[in-house]
Amino acid sequence: MKSTILREAPEATHTRSNWLVRCHDYYELTKPKVVWLLLLTALVGMCLASKTWIGWQVLIAGLLGIGLLSSAAAVVNHVVDRNIDCKMARTFNRPLPKGKVGPKQALIFAACMTLIGYVILEVWVNRLTALLTLAGLLGYAVVYTMYLKRATPQNIVIGGLAGAIPPLLGWTAVTGQIHPHALLLVLIVFVWTPPHFWALAIHREKDYARAKVPMLPVTHGIEFTKTSILLYTVLLCVVCLLPYLIAMTGLVYLVGSTLLNLGFLLYAWKLKFGATDKTAMQTFNYSIIHLMLLFIVLLTDHYLGF
Secondary structure, eight states: OHHHHHHHHHHHHHHHHHHHHHHHHHHHHTOHHHHHHHHHHHHHHHHHTOSSOOOHHHHHHHHHHHHHHHHHHHHHHHHHTHHHHTTOTTTTTSTTTTTSSOHHHHHHHHHHHHHHHHHHHHHHTOHHHHHHHHHHHHIIIIIIIIIIHHHOTTHHHHHHHHHHOHHHHHHHHHHSSOOHHHHHHHHHHHHHHHHHHHHHHHHTHHHHHHTTOOOHHHHHOHHHHHHHHHHHHHHHHHHHHHHHHTTSSOHHHHHHHHHHHHHHHHHHHHHHHSOOTTHHHHHHHHHHHHHHHHHHHHHHHHHHOO
């Protein structure tokens, strides 16, 4: 019996290892880093919608439902873009181009997450949040991924609205209503999206050209894109002032957002007038830190109440 156990142990370990690898492949399909950032903005939307602590049911169910539907949208994006992804250095290692997960299995995975996420929001949060989150999924997975991405160099500007709605979803999860302050949070993410993504598009311009995706650097050139990034960053600085100007936030937000926006502006300026081979990717990486810290500053300002 002892020898039998010894023979079976490696097989059990191998099976467990394969199962973990497979789970990791499905997890990668959900674009977890993007979804976690979206959930941070949704959480801030929840907190800013209430003057008191949020109930655990709304907090957990809201974030879980929003997270599942956002993940489902990411999976559909992987399925639709699999032929493009295999031509790009940034994406050729994704599970679908590598054949680690099949398109049918990925779509079933997305459908299950969509159903479970919608039911959670409908039953334990409210119908408005459920419908808006579903609309965001359709906007990203269908309107942007299936049409806009291949149709116009303004794809990320128009399609960016789908990725900008999580703060609104967090707000409606708590209040059941659409409020102008929530729409302002959406506007911030909406204006942030083009300079964020165009910086990456500059870095990967040859990949997009090879895949025949009409990103702005491919259709209008890198210098035009750099100018667009700078102008959108200036617009972002103005938009980020609005929460303070309408007395939605206080001094903590004003100081924090100003410093973060100046940092973004410096990167955009360097990208336009003094770029090196690394500047575009540095700008892209800073933009992620910018949005994350900006919403943390919003949250800090809300609870400190200065």
